Amino acid sequence: MTKIDYVFKVVLIGDSSVGKTQLLARFARNEFSADSKATIGVEFQTKTLIIDTKTIKAQIWDTAGQERYRAVTSAYYRGALGAMIVYDMAKRQSFEHMAKWLQELRDHADKNIVVMLIGNKCDLAGLRAVPTEDAEDFAHRENLFFMETSALDSTNVETCFITILTEIYKINA
Numbered sequence: 416m417t418k419i420d421y422v423f424k425v426v427l428i429g430d431s432s433v434g435k436t437q438l439l440a441r442f443a444r445n446e447f448s449a450d451s452k453a454t455i456g457v458e459f460q461t462k463t464l465i466i467d468t469k470t471i472k473a474q475i476w477d478t479a480g481q482e483r484y485r486a487v488t489s490a491y492y493r494g495a496l497g498a499m500i501v502y503d504m505a506k507r508q509s510f511e512h513m514a515k516w517l518q519e520l521r522d523h524a525d526k527n528i529v530v531m532l533i534g535n536k537c538d539l540a541g542l543r544a545v546p547t548e549d550a551e552d553f554a555h556r557e558n559l560f561f562m563e564t565s566a567l568d569s570t571n572v573e574t575c576f577i578t579i580l581t582e583i584y585k586i587n588a
């Protein structure tokens with residue numbers, strides 16, 4: 416039995432269909448599903464990894480569709496040390512809603528929460544609707560980490576989770 420040194424809760428937020436569930440499936444189980452919501456109802460998944468010789472259990476929460484009904488509650492944010500706000504790189508509107516999601520975090524989450532902006536679906540290069548620089552500018556202004564990912568082809572998925580968990584570790588360990 417491995418001894419767990421830390422449990423870090425991270426929440427995924429962002430508009431419906433941006434790929435939150437698939438990012439989590441890719442990270443936690445190295446799976447991807449083209450039909451949405453194969454995992455509806457699952458609250459969180461865990462993955463244990465080593466950071467700086469410590470055993471960290473990442474507990475990653477997915478909204479499981481609650482965002483559609485504007486029903487992401489404060490219980491969802493409770494105890495979260497990190498948040499990934501996800502938009503779909505091919506859908507401009509999902510990026511425009513980032514300010515709203517940030518406000519939601521400021522209203523409900525701990526003020527020291529580590530926040531990372533994620534532009535998902537970067538495999539859809541020909542359909543890009545959000546230039547990288549726009550997202551970088553926004554992230555810089557708002558003091559967020561930023562990465563572009565693809566849950567489909569795995570680009571940066573592991574890297575983004577490891578980055579946020581490492582930052583959480585630096586602050587909380």
Ligand code: GDP
Binds near residue numbers: 432437438451537538
């Ligand atoms: P959620 O509502 O934010 O949890 O979004 P889902 O994870 O359910 O994904 C919505 C749709 O986008 C599904 O059809 C996924 O297969 C698809 N999808 C998710 N991530 C990617 C990605 O990185 N690239 C592409 N091309 N499609 C993706």
